[in-house]
Amino acid sequence: MRCIDSLMSTLVRISEIGLYLRCPRLIYFENLRRTPQKIDANRILLHSLMLSISQKDDLEGQLRESLARLEEELPLVYEIGQHEMEPACRELEGEIAGIAQGLAGQLDLLLPCQAEVDLHSDKLGLSGRLDRLAPDGTPSLIRTGKAPEDGIWKRDRLMLAGYALLLGEKQKTHINQGLVEYPRQALVRAAEIHSVDRARVLRIRDRIRLIKEGQLPDRPEDAPCQDCEAREICETRHSLESRFF
Numbered sequence: 001m002r003c004i005d006s007l008m009s010t011l012v013r014i015s016e017i018g019l020y021l022r023c024p025r026l027i028y029f030e031n032l033r034r035t036p037q038k039i040d041a042n043r044i045l046l047h048s049l050m051l052s053i054s055q056k057d058d059l060e061g062q063l064r065e066s067l068a069r070l071e072e073e074l075p076l077v078y079e080i081g082q083h084e085m086e087p088a089c090r091e092l093e094g095e096i097a098g099i100a101q102g103l104a105g106q107l108d109l110l111l112p113c114q115a116e117v118d119l120h121s122d123k124l125g126l127s128g129r130l131d132r133l134a135p136d137g138t139p140s141l142i143r144t145g146k147a148p149e150d151g152i153w154k155r156d157r158l159m160l161a162g163y164a165l166l167l168g169e170k171q172k173t174h175i176n177q178g179l180v181e182y183p184r185q186a187l188v189r190a191a192e193i194h195s196v197d198r199a200r201v202l203r204i205r206d207r208i209r210l211i212k213e214g215q216l217p218d219r220p221e222d223a224p225c226q227d228c229e230a231r232e233i234c235e236t237r238h239s240l241e242s243r244f245f
């Protein structure tokens with residue numbers, strides 16, 4: 001066991017807050033480097049495409065131009081083969097007109113912006129890379145999955161609260177508003193950031209530190225095991241525990 005000072009100085013990434021909310025045991029296995037890293041070409045492509053938006057004119061043209069460039073560049077950056085990149089690009093090509101039409105009226109919320117902003121705070125024990133710093137210092141997340149019917153997902157709300165803490169500390173203010181971009185549905189949703197969520201982020205930070213110190217959390221009853229990348233190691237661990245206790 002590491003000493004308490006070393007435990008307290010461990011910076012917890014905001015992405016780990018998201019992982020914890022999916023399942024706390026994923027933090028444990030990721031920390032042991034036992035979770036297979038999946039590279040999802042569709043996700044990386046859509047995320048990069050959203051980050052490429054730099055001006056308000058001719059959004060569809062901009063997106064098409066960026067897609068052609070990303071098709072060449074991303075396989076050089078990530079371990080993605082052409083057999084994955086090509087179908088992902090063709091699928092997204094078919095969605096671009098709808099995405100551009102839906103987002104065109106919401107670009108004032110997103111631009112001008114700073115993309116992929118690195119943030120960290122020793123005082124908060126948190127760090128992270130914010131997708132977009134939108135106008136008025138508003139944190140914005142890009143989500144490549146589906147949006148909920150109303151508002152934003154709980155996981156996104158807490159991750160926004162984490163970034164708001166980091167930005168707020170840097171700017172000596174409280175950030176009370178964030179955005180979540182759901183490009184597949186051409187939506188940008190604004191969300192209020194409440195102090196109760198900021199406090200919850202700090203509690204989760206403390207639990208993550210303990211897990212990283214070696215405390216294996218229980219399996220949550222509603223854990224999404226079906227599609228979990230750590231399922232094999234997690235089940236092995238579970239059967240070992242049952243044998244010993």
Ligand code: SF4
Nearest residue numbers: 023025225228231234
């Ligand atoms: S298999 Fe289930 S319990 Fe285990 S890490 Fe994955 S989601 Fe969590």
